[in-house]
Amino acid sequence: MSSLKVIQAGFAPTLQDFGRPAFQNRGVPVSGALDPVSLRIGNALVGNDGGVAAVEFRLVGPTLEVLAESVRVALTGTRSELIVEAGERVVLPSYQSVTLRRGQRLSVAPVADSGVAYLCVEGGFDLPRVFDSLSTYGRSRIGGFEGRALQEGDELPLRLAEVEARGELRLEDLSYLEERGPMRVVFGPQRDYFTDESAAAFLTSEYTISREADRMGMRLEGPALEHARGYNITSDGIVTGAIQVPGNGLPIILLADHQTTGGYPKIGTVISADIPRLGRMKPGDTLLFEEIDVAGAEEARRAQEKEVLKLLGALSPAAAWLDEAALYRENLISGVVQDGEIG
Template sequence: MTPRLIHAGAPARLRLLCAGPGVTIQDEGRRGYLRYGVTEAGPMDWTAFRTANLALGNESHAAAIEISLGGLRAICENGPLWIAYAGADFNWRRDGALLPPAARLLLQPGDSLTVRPGAMGAWTYLAVEGGFDTEPELGSRATHTRSSMGGVDGRMLREGDILPAAAPGSGGDRSEAIIDAAWLRRTRDPIRVVPGPQDDYFDPSSLAAFFDEEFTLTPAADRMAYRFEGPEIAHSRGYNIVSDGVALGAIQVAGDRRPLILMADRQPTGGYPKLGHVIRADIGRLAQSRPGERRRFAQVSTVEARTALLALEDEIAGIASHMAPLRREPTSKLLLETNLIDGFTDALTDLASR
């Protein structure tokens, strides 16, 4: 590959050496255009996305890289660059040295960063100081590949892409830190659901089974929707309705009697009855499911859903209390760069004084 010319004074940036399928630029989403048929997009796991941004002091809507199971490898160019990452249990390495699953780091020019999927989870997020400075479209940098909108030319990221940071590269006055946040530790608790608005379209026994039985995520799962296998959910009033707007987490059931949960790249409207909606506080946990994983669902009220969301947002806003100093591995290079002496003494003078 031909080396690219780096200009003095240009912003610090990441150059991608490798990017697997499903890796995109995302911000909080393209709000206000659903009425015109424009999908919001945005992060699959908003909790991890916001955690990475707030760990850097970014605005919560700053653009970050959403990394799928395809992984990513990048190199820092032009100047020092503060980054933070959070999400699933992925393997992160700086210049080959293993890192914690979530952290804030300072990359120096020439430092490489490698991300590979780990034991659990489907998505992780890489933020940079100030966010990535890609071209906004309809007020958002979020990538929606089906409409070729946002991000970098409306597509998935790939080898050779140059991603500048919006903020100038600097050493900064912050420190490298591990992010140890409870909301990033995914539990097996049931995914909470508020029933409606068309739960009356389903057979009561089938509706009860939805909340009593386990369902398995199928390989038919992407940024648009997650399809689950399990007990059939029978309709009592047919499975066609007049198309209406659909929200994040809507649980549609078509003629195949299988639940389909709509995710970040969902369509603006749909014509199948919706038995309920996954609450926003649990969207991140749901998004981190991998095909083959089993999930249970629990019915909650709108009051419970709102209380859970406010509590989670308060926790994430207090990210500073969930960060601890990051200790780098004691390599020979690091030891040579570090002052390991806290004082000295003259042996002859010490003996003469006795």
């Protein structure tokens, strides 16, 4: 079996694709990539469709050993480098595909510039889909590798035992990582559960992402919001980006692993175009909110898709990495010749 072996797991890496949005009516959370834009770019770099499952991680990535003839990978979501142990230590840039061979190891430099990063693999992983997705949802132990975060000693089976020899690709324009500005929010569905003063404060105050942030949601620190009609409602549907406000008045932004229903009032929802940027944020980062209507949110999503397609169309050839150790191991001379045989 061709695989990638986990030598060191890092910080709770999981396999994530676009998730399972069609099964919320059965109580199954969507899960999926926190930053689907970076996932799409990484998959394009290695020649995959955009939604092929990749290794998603935060802060510290895994160290993996190649147990296949060859494998092509790309790191996205961060400007941190990819480190290859191939007889010598080679440091390679993110947003560039690279082909590795059996016995080589790869790891990622510490990630300080982003809350999430992706290691995409050509062909993806040969694992069973659950509810039409490979995404890991750890609370129910479904999807991914045995329904959990990767651990030391795991061997992730690959769909490809060997990748085609071809030129590598890179993306030079990483400006999308520098996107700034308020998180745009559509008010509702329980805006009427909050005082007008609280709604105004919500749009004019700075909030900080607390340490209580994971794939399920981000708890925010800042001005508490005042409920006008209590803080318990009949449980209703939850979407990614919904902003619940429990009894303490501090907002919680719900992310990919959010529950399908909830009983706290929701003052608003972060629009889908801002979800990838939100997914890249990390504890200690600050954010502001800005109100937008539904029509504006739809236009923002269309504009984002145009920008993503522009990025995918801008992939360019990358300078080849010469694995000198592997080169010297090859038998480059098939025989000997005598004087006069050349020419």
